[in-house]
Amino acid sequence: MLYPSQFDVIVIGGGHAGTEAALASARIGLKTLLLTHNIETLGQMSCNPSIGGIGKGHLVKEVDALGGAMAAATDEAGIQFRILNSSKGPAVRATRAQADRVLYRQAIRGRLENQPNLWLFQQAVDDLILERDRVVGVVTQLGLRFQAKAVVLTAGTFLAGLVHVGQSNYQAGRAGDPPSITLAQRLREIQLPVKRFKTGTPPRIDGRSLDYSVMVEQPGDDPAPAFSFLGSSAQHPRQLPCWITQTNLHTHDIIRGGLDRSPLYTGVIEGVGPRYCPSIEDKIMRFSGKDSHQIFVEPEGLNTHEIYPNGISTSLPFDVQVELVRSIQGFENAHITRPGYAIEYDFFDPLGLKHSLETKGIQGLFFAGQINGTTGYEEAAAQGILAGINAGLLAQGKEAWYPSRDQAYLGVMVDDLITRGVVEPYRMFTSRAEYRLMLREDNADLRLTEAGRMLGVVDDVRWQNFVEKREAIAREQERLKSVWVNPKLLPQDDAERVLGKGIEREYSLLDLLRRPDVSYRDLLTLPGAGVGVEDSKVAEQVEIQAKYQGYIARQQEEVARHQHYEAMVLPLSLDYREVHGLSIEVQQKLNQHKPETLGQAGRISGVTPAAISVLLVYLKRGQSISDDKKSA
Amino acid sequence: MVNTDTIAAIATAHGRGGIGVVRISGEDLRDFSLNILGRIPAPRVAALTNFLAVDGEVIDQGIALYFPAPHSYTGQDVLELQGHGGDAVMHRLLARCLELAARPAEPGEFTQRAFLNDKMDLAQAESVADLIDAATIEAAKTAMRSLRGEFSRTIHQLVDALTSLRMLVEATLDFPEEEIDFLEESNALNQLAAIDSQLDKVFRQANQGSLLREGLHIVLIGQPNVGKSSLLNQLAGEEVAIVTPVAGTTRDAIRQHIEIEGVALHFIDTAGLRDTDDEVEEIGIARTWSAIQQANVALLLIDAAQGIVPADLEIIAKLPAGLPLLRVFNKVDLLGEEPRVDASGGVADIYLSAKTGAGIELLHEHLLRVVGWQTGGEGVFMARERHLSALRVAKERLSLAAACKGRVEFFAEELRLAQNALSSITGEFTSDDLLGEIFSRFCIGK
């Protein structure tokens, strides 16, 4: 049956990528359909019940700055909040929250159900409807046909998913959910570049069977930070601590003893797993010198006894899992509620994507989330919102939008994915961002909300709040610039208290704030400093911008140096074998990657500065030829 | 417009020609001119002027030609400095330009700029691409080849040390929940200090007997008539020393200067080092010994038919400890042998004929290798200068890093910039490489 009404955008998959994509497209005002296996699992966290962390928290704040749901949902569902790296500088500080799984799902589902322009429908998608090289709709398991101008695929770990526990394995999307087999087959048939990755999860445990008295308590921050720009800790439900314990030599012996039945070590699992999220068997084999590994004992929620033992992801046979869990301090009587497992799944080589996350091969088809070779809810959500926005833009016949590497972690991630490809599941780290000092959690709104407003994904409430904050920052900066501190009028003890020592000439308050050891609040206690701003977010921004100013100015220069190349577009149709003067190796690389801009070409490994020069000459030539044609 | 940085290169061919030209192209060369000429020359008029070192010392006197944009070869401001020939002077002049923040031009880069700034027609574009292409292949070949020996080993150690420090810093920032305190454990500041002193060592090495300004000092040892003058003539490619079959002809000449591949070689002749009562000769002898203290290498020339004689050994015994010794067996043509390098004794002995010139290239190569350079390719000087300018930037960044006490993200930023600078020597180093190092060294992740 052909569904009677047409959609602008169809999103397949109700995970973290899919929900943000659908919400974004609907916020723009486009008629959007979210198709997913099961409405009950919308916003389901497949693995650990936690959102944020270094690099990931940055992504969440960026999604938030674009009006996305993840941060706000976490504020409603978070049962422990912490700022990581709080002793280090603002650029590397990041928010992390434990979330109650059920509350989180509810928060996401509530947003989806109440979003105007968004329709939900529970059905597995089995096929895409293609018209030559363009997608025009999808077909579900029941044979229902839905039409749309753009389709966003966010199937997560479900495509040809294969779950392993010891030597047994079965097809599934994740434990308890069906896999996507038909769709995976169809996607292989239309020759999208498919590869396999693997990931894993630890067994879950009944918290009542644990002895917390031998573990170290890890409380959340007090006061708890809010995740969303519009959020507050008043929204947070009851807060809980986490606990820390560790493995021991006996645990390691048990694991070694089980390796002959491990799907990882007997070669049954072929997909590559993430190195920073290794299984416990991997940790023990690769770092045999370590006598113990840390385990974070995390509550799964307020109304459940289940806990998540973070650090012992495993696909060992269940009998080994039981033994190894019970060898851990405090876990002697542990009862496992769900076995740990590994899952192998299809993903698509992200080299086949544009910056907009549209596939290069099929017009109107966008990919987001785990299927692009990433791992993590935050990575998925960030790609989801980008794909949703661009699917919406495409449906309106508008140009694509994407943030640059100096504008957002989202920009870094997408550029990394589509320029360098992936050899293992991609997770965000701050070291991936060369402009790290500019890309902070605290300025995500300043970096992206204006763009989000233009794109139509930022609503009036957020926009109003944002504009007020931005203006307050500017006002206070102006004020600090214009208030001068005269050395003759500054009492010695005030100078020492606030500045450490007297000043030798006149300084503006803003100059003084640039000094590493001078805080905004202290500065305002100087006589004549006037009244500062109340809003701690505004004060924070004024202070950080002053302290970072020198570094930021330099990074901006670096950005400006590269900007020119970022703006030079390379046609996707260009066959690099025709570019005279490129080495064969570089020709092959470029033909494989098909970069969108000269800047992107320069980031492909093996493409030398000389090759960029050759391309520059080539582009310039093309331009002169077309100029000639125009004038002729 | 693209390519807004300033580039400089020697525009004339290697050798000892009458005049040499250094060409500079950049967006705005007025400050540059003020620095190197003391004034801004009138556009397109040949002006006789001094070329000045940073301390105001005159490097050379010559003609300066200034072509303000857009009426120039590249379409940018172009400055041409015509000086007095010799490669050593040209190199000094170029080094001065680099000091003024110009960067060594890639081969073909002036032409490329000309093309991009519409100074050339379409037909010429192909040749530009060819030029760049040729340069790429050449550069790739040269880059690593030119970097061998002690100098390169130190540079690679340096890069490794920096990478490992960065790895710790980045791990500290990205993995705060691990049990390891990466920085504490490794004593980052000490590591930084070690890298810094390593860098100093590289600079000392690089400037040792400064190839550029002073050239290579070589003690020439050999009995009368073994062929010392002939050898110098061969090396220089033209008559500089007097060759005669009468023993003692060159006795009074303490130094001979020649150039190979743009590096000045100063030969300190030990022919005069005999016992004497003559006062004038004694002064000469004292001078020779003090010159020997500054030497980079000793070259012992031996008549292949005779072998080493006791008088040679006496002089060798008095040379400064650790001075590398290169043994050259001459007149192989008389023995009917082929020139060769014989490394069987642990040190490389060179067999050649100073008269026919056979094997002279072996000596070239070995002399330059003594100071860490391989001959061939884009020329010793440019390759070396490129590395040094990268090292200079790195050093600046490291000292800024040292000043970032306690502010790890700034510390990390300076290290990143230092590594960026070094990437021109080592090739690009990506964040993936860095993460790879972290994951292979530490057990990270939950």
Ligand SMILES: Cc1cc2nc3c(=O)[nH]c(=O)nc-3n(C[C@H](O)[C@H](O)[C@H](O)COP(=O)(O)OP(=O)(O)OC[C@H]3O[C@@H](n4cnc5c(N)ncnc54)[C@H](O)[C@@H]3O)c2cc1C
């Ligand atoms: C076992 C396991 C362990 C993991 N471990 C970690 C970890 O340790 N750390 C970490 O950061 N991340 C981990 N992850 C990854 C994390 O869960 C994912 O990165 C994240 O959920 C990806 O989001 P997504 O939106 O791309 O896909 P998912 O969250 O997987 O969502 C996919 C959605 O698409 C739906 N769907 C799929 N196919 C179809 C179809 N044909 N028709 C209709 N609907 C469809 C599914 O029902 C589901 O709702 C793990 C995942 C699993 C399964």
Ligand SMILES: Nc1nc2c(ncn2[C@@H]2O[C@H](COP(=O)(O)OP(=O)(O)O)[C@@H](O)[C@H]2O)c(=O)[nH]1
């Ligand atoms: N056959 C031959 N004769 C040489 C060679 N090198 C030098 N001679 C001759 O040896 C004589 C002495 O050379 P000279 O260079 O003046 O020796 P010096 O006294 O060490 O400077 C001259 O007649 C040269 O022509 C050589 O390699 N082969």
Ligand SMILES: [Mg+2]
């Ligand atoms: Mg002689």
